Amino acid sequence: EVHLVQSEAEVKKPGESLKISCKGSGYTFPSTWIGWVRQMPGKGLEWMGIIYPGDSDTRYSPSFQGQVTISADKSMSTAYLQWSSLKASDTAVYYCARHKWGVRGVQSVDFWGQGTLVTVSS
Amino acid sequence: DIQMTQSPSSLSASVGDRVTITCQASQDISNQLNWYQQRPGKAPKLLIYDASNLETGVPSRFSGSGSGTDFTFIISSLQPEDTATYYCQHYDTVGLFTFGPGTKLDIK
DSSP states (O other): OOEEEEOOOEEEOTTOOEEEEEEEESSOGGGSOEEEEEEOTTOOEEEEEEEETTTTEEEEOTTTTTTOEEEEETTTTEEEEEESSOOGGGOEEEEEEEEEEETTEEEEEEEEOOOEEEEEOO | OOOEEEEOSEEEEOTTOOEEEEEEESSOOTTOEEEEEEOTTSOOEEEEETTTEEOTTOOTTEEEEEETTEEEEEESSOOGGGOEEEEEEEEOTTSOEEEOOOEEEEEO
16 A cells, blocks of 8 residues: 655744655655645645656756756655755645556556645744 | 646535536646545645546545546535545656646535
């Protein structure tokens, strides 16, 4: 059975750095795209980007390029989302998301983590 | 960039009703369109992929159709557990995804 288990909620101050994690199990982690989706309080879903853990090929939404770093450690079956300098506007729930492959390539999200709430406040 | 719009932004319907949600792309996206359900406080769930294919385990009262720029999501007979926000999502051939703004569905 597929499981994506995310790290616990975080409370940070503006300007601080942060790295949250998502550990996958029940499937072949290195050969499956995994990514992140943001949901700000009371708002909709925003797709941030994905990574292929096998070779670290990474794709970013233009809205998030340069704002965050997506990485993965295939030996640990874990994906990461990282900020170097948080802003109050980064306050949100962040979901990790396993992406499945279709006839045209990466196609949809078929499994989701439980979400990690990141609160950035002075 | 391709923009996705949904209508309505919210609706209220009764148990047993037929519910229709539409999603429009700013340019032709063929059938590269998925639908998700997000119940309050929960992670989203994939319902429909490639515009009209029902994900495994999803009840048959959910369906999708469309191609090009205009897509439709239908719940044929609304159930109480269908209270949720529904999102369409476009994916492109280089692995970039865009969600629509969502449609919030309440049960009367």
